[in-house]
Amino acid sequence: MQLAEFFSSQPARLWLLAKQLGIEYAVGGLPWEEKQEKPWDLMPLIRxxxxxxxxxxxxxxxxxxPPSNEIKLGTAGRDAEIExxxxxxxxxxxxxxxVLCYNFMAQFNWFRTSTTTRTRGGALVSSYDHSLMKDAPLTEAGLISEDQLWENLQYFMERIVPVAEKAKVKLALHPDDPPITPIRGIxxxxxxxxxxxxxxxxxxSAYNGITLCQGTLATAGxxxxxVIRHFARQDKMFFVHFRDVKGTPEKFEETFHxxxxxxxxxxxxxxxxxxxxxxxxPDHVPTMEGEDNANPGYExxxxxxxxxYIRGLMEAAAAARLSNEAKTSVNISG
Known part of the structure; x- marks a missing residue:
């Protein structure tokens, strides 16, 4: 496993701390600070x-x-966004x-009803309570059905997957978070x-796979x-969000790992x-003592x-695998 962390696109304290922790791999956003060029242009990505x-x-x-809400909603500008x-x-x-981690959540991305839920020792986590959304008004997009989204996703994939194959970029589709439908009519x-x-x-396609977000799928039950075995058998697991939750799609909260x-x-x-x-x-971590919670989930x-914690689990799993292989080898030779 390539243990990675999500970083800002410009050097920051976390870059140095992560290296001190032995991190060698980076997950990045788009370099939006590139004012003279689009962040998805070639040179901003290379730099x-x-x-x-x-x-x-x-x-x-x-x-x-890049902006993709019209792709997801199937509205008039989707072909321009697809281009x-x-x-x-x-x-x-x-x-x-x-690898590209992307989602097909229309109108809003991952969604929570609180970012100040208290967990162990008073740390703050995000949480979701679907009952709080029962009287929420529709968004300006109105009612968007599941059938519409499936049709729009297929339209998108038919035009993107061949490009990804040619570019040799793996498309890692993230599940919807929360895994519940609908929210505000979407x-x-x-x-x-x-x-x-x-x-x-x-x-x-060999380039069409998933981001296995443990937290979202654990929420879904x-x-x-x-799930790991299912997608690994097909070589469709391109990226992992290693996190956890407590609860159900109707009501859950993030946790320490x-x-x-x-x-x-x-x-x-x-x-x-x-x-x-x-x-x-790691993903969606608690905000701990002394932090201001200005960036919930990512302090x-x-x-x-x-x-x-993940590095310790990796060492334990690697040691267990070596032990099992040694036992198997002894049994075969014996």
């Missing part, structure tokens, strides 16, 4: 990749995308950035492992080791069992805790 390289980090995932997206994928390939379609499978089957409902050691052992060697990062101390 961002080189900034990471100059700091000893390999940029292997972009977790961001930009195609150029973005082409430029990623030319820059040697191999349906959500990628709410389970089965739905993710249905999505990537729309346009079969999935057994994470089974060691305090949720998933057996995280079993999950890590499963990644090693299937031979997953792609990028994975510094929780990230450092998550990295250390």
């Amino acid at each position: 961002m990749k080189q900034r990471f390289a100059d700091s000893g980090l390999t940029l292997n995932v972009i977790e961001s995308m 930009v997206f195609q150029q973005f994928i082409t430029n990623m390939g030319a820059a040697g950035i191999p 349906s959500r379609i990628l709410t389970s492992a089965a739905a993710l499978q249905q999505a990537i089957d729309l346009v079969p 999935e057994h994470i080791p089974s 060691d305090d949720g409902q998933t057996d995280m050691l079993e999950a890590m052992q499963t990644y090693y069992e299937v031979g997953f060697n792609g990028p994975a990062r 510094l101390l929780g990230r450092l805790y998550g990295i250390g």
Whole structure:
């Protein structure tokens, strides 16, 4: 597993701290600070990749995308947005950035009703309570059905997957978070492992796969080791968000990595069992003492805790795998 972290596109304190923690791989957003060019143009991507390289980090995932709401809603400007997206994928390939984490959540991205829920020791986490949304008005997009979204996703994939194949960029589709539908009249379609499978089957390709977001799929009630095995068998697991939750789609909260409902050691052992060697990062961490919660889910101390916890699990899983291989070898030779 390539333990990674999400970084700003310009050098910051976390870049140095992550290197001190042994991180070698970077997940980046788009370089929006490039004022003279579009952030998805070739040279901003190349310069961002080189900034990471100059700091000893390999940029292997972009977790961001050009404007795409018209693509998702199927409105008049979608073809223009798709054209930009195609150029973005082409430029990623030319820059040697191999994985794009993207989503198909229309109108709004990941969504929470609170970013100040108290968890262990008074740390702050985000949470979602669907009952608080029952009287929420529709967005300006009105009612968007699941059928519309499936049609729009297929239209998009038919035009993007061939470009990704040519550019050799893996498309890692993220599930909808929260995995519940609808929210404010906007349906959500990628709410389970089965739905993710249905999505990537729309346009079969070695470059059409998923981001396995443990937190979202655990919220949906999935057994994470089974999901890992399912997508690993197909070589469709391109990127991992290693996080956890407590609760159900109707009501859940984020947790420390060691305090949720998933057996995280079993999950890590499963990644090693299937031979997953792609990028994975901690995600949606608690805000801890002394932090101002200005960036909920992405403050510094929780990230450092998550990295250390994941690294410990990686060592334990690697040791267990070597032990099992040694026992198997002894049994065969005996």
